[in-house]
Amino acid sequence: MILPDGLDQFLAASGWAGARVEPLAGDASFRRYFRIIGEGRQAVLMDAPPPHEDPRPFIAVAEWLGGVGLTAPEILARDLDRGLLLLGDLGDARLRETLDDDPAREEELYQLATDLLVQLHGHAPMSGLSPHGLDQWLDELMLFPDWYAPALGLDVDRDGYRAAWTQILAPVADDGLSPVTVLRDYHAENVMLVAGREGVAHLGLLDFQDALAGHPAYDLASVLEDARRDVPPALERAMLDHYIAATGNAAAFEPAYWALAAQRNTRILGVFVRLWKRDGKPHYRAFQPRMWELLERDLAQPGLEPVRSWFDANIPVNQRAAAWADAR
Structure with missing residues (x-):
């Protein structure tokens, strides 16, 4: 040490x-x-x-x-x-291990995690945060053609990629939902269960130094489509409905949720390859099959057809989850 x-x-x-x-x-x-x-x-x-x-x-x-x-x-x-x-010190009781030990608490604790975002999003963004909007979303997405595609020897249509993503993300950036503080790494390994606290205050937050001012759907997608832990689709649906019921953002929020979930998961596919290739951390390859499962789920949603078509034309099925199966 x-x-x-x-x-x-x-x-x-x-x-x-x-x-x-x-x-x-x-x-x-x-x-x-x-x-x-x-x-x-x-x-x-x-x-x-x-x-x-x-x-x-x-x-x-x-x-x-x-x-x-x-x-x-x-x-x-x-x-x-x-x-x-x-x-x-917030202790050792992370949401991830707590649920591994007691899966029966899954709905209870994910509802608390969702309610925490409802509370957070009830406040205007923290002053001085940089924006997390269309330009940033598109720039982040270039990690996929910059890192993922070369790692598998794929020559992809970069212009078509950016155009497809612009087509689905530009309406999200202009959907009228007020910006919030986006923690950007909100998932089960960055949420603590703090002893002696109740309700939303029972959850402690870690790893938020990259916070920006952005869309309220981003962090909900982050915690419900977790790179490191399987969240059942039925629970994801229930928590999405719970958030919408608590905030009243039904019409605009759900399309934004699926688009930003797809954006985030595509970015992470590139990030994990970069961590492997540039930073010497090959264990991140093991997360790629889960990331593909999540992305495929997102791309099946209405409104994501332009991006789904790009992936179908540029990324062969055997260069998706199957390409990383031996890394599990």
């Missing part, structure tokens, strides 16, 4: 001198996490080393989320020059 430079001084200055340090699981970025254990208390250290990482967006979003009544880690201490943050 290689500890961050200057950690002893940082802990001493923060009132945690002599605390024990244990590694925690990291993520797809340069960030690392450690549990800091003192006498009768514990915290989490985020190591976000500059210039690769900047913890200031995380701090700003965490404080804003707390201000609107949601649960995010409290910022206990910071050293921005070294990229070190000491955070309140």
Whole structure:
């Protein structure tokens, strides 16, 4: 275990001198996490080393989320020059493992996760967030022809790809639904069950430093079409209906949901290949069959015919989920 430079001084200055340090699981970025254990208390250290990482967006979003009544880690201490943050510890009970251990709670907990978004979307976007709209959606989608297609030796119609996506996403960008704070990585491994809390406040949030101001359907698609966990289609349908009933956004919201779910899943197909090819993380290949299953489900929805036709013309069936089956 290689500890961050200057950690002893940082802990001493923060009132945690002599605390024990244990590694925690990291993520797809340069960030690392450690549990800091003192006498009768514990915290989490985020190591976000500059210039690769900047913890200031995380701090700003965490404080804003707390201000609107949601649960995010409290910022206990910071050293921005070294990229070190000491955070309140939300515990070990992630939504993912909780459901693995007790599948009977699936509807209950996904309804809480959906209600959290209803509460979040009741607030205007956090001030200062960059937009997440049509231009950003289209740029993100280029990860598929830039990384996925070359990895499988496919020569695809890039102009037709962008045109097809523009045809289905431009109406979403102009559907009249007010922008919200989009966490952008809202899924079962970034949601914690916080002991001693009830209702939506029972859920704690992680990994939101890339938040933008965008469409309310994006994060719902993120949690219900999870790259790392199977969510039954019937439960997805029930939670989509639950969100629509709670917000009253029936006419515009559902078409946007399927279009943005397809956009997100296509982007992730490219992201996971990039993590493999560029960043030396081949284990992300194992998620590709699930991503294809989700994308195929999205493309079957009404209104996505232009994109579905592009995939049918450019990506052979055996270069979809089957191409990654040996990576499971």
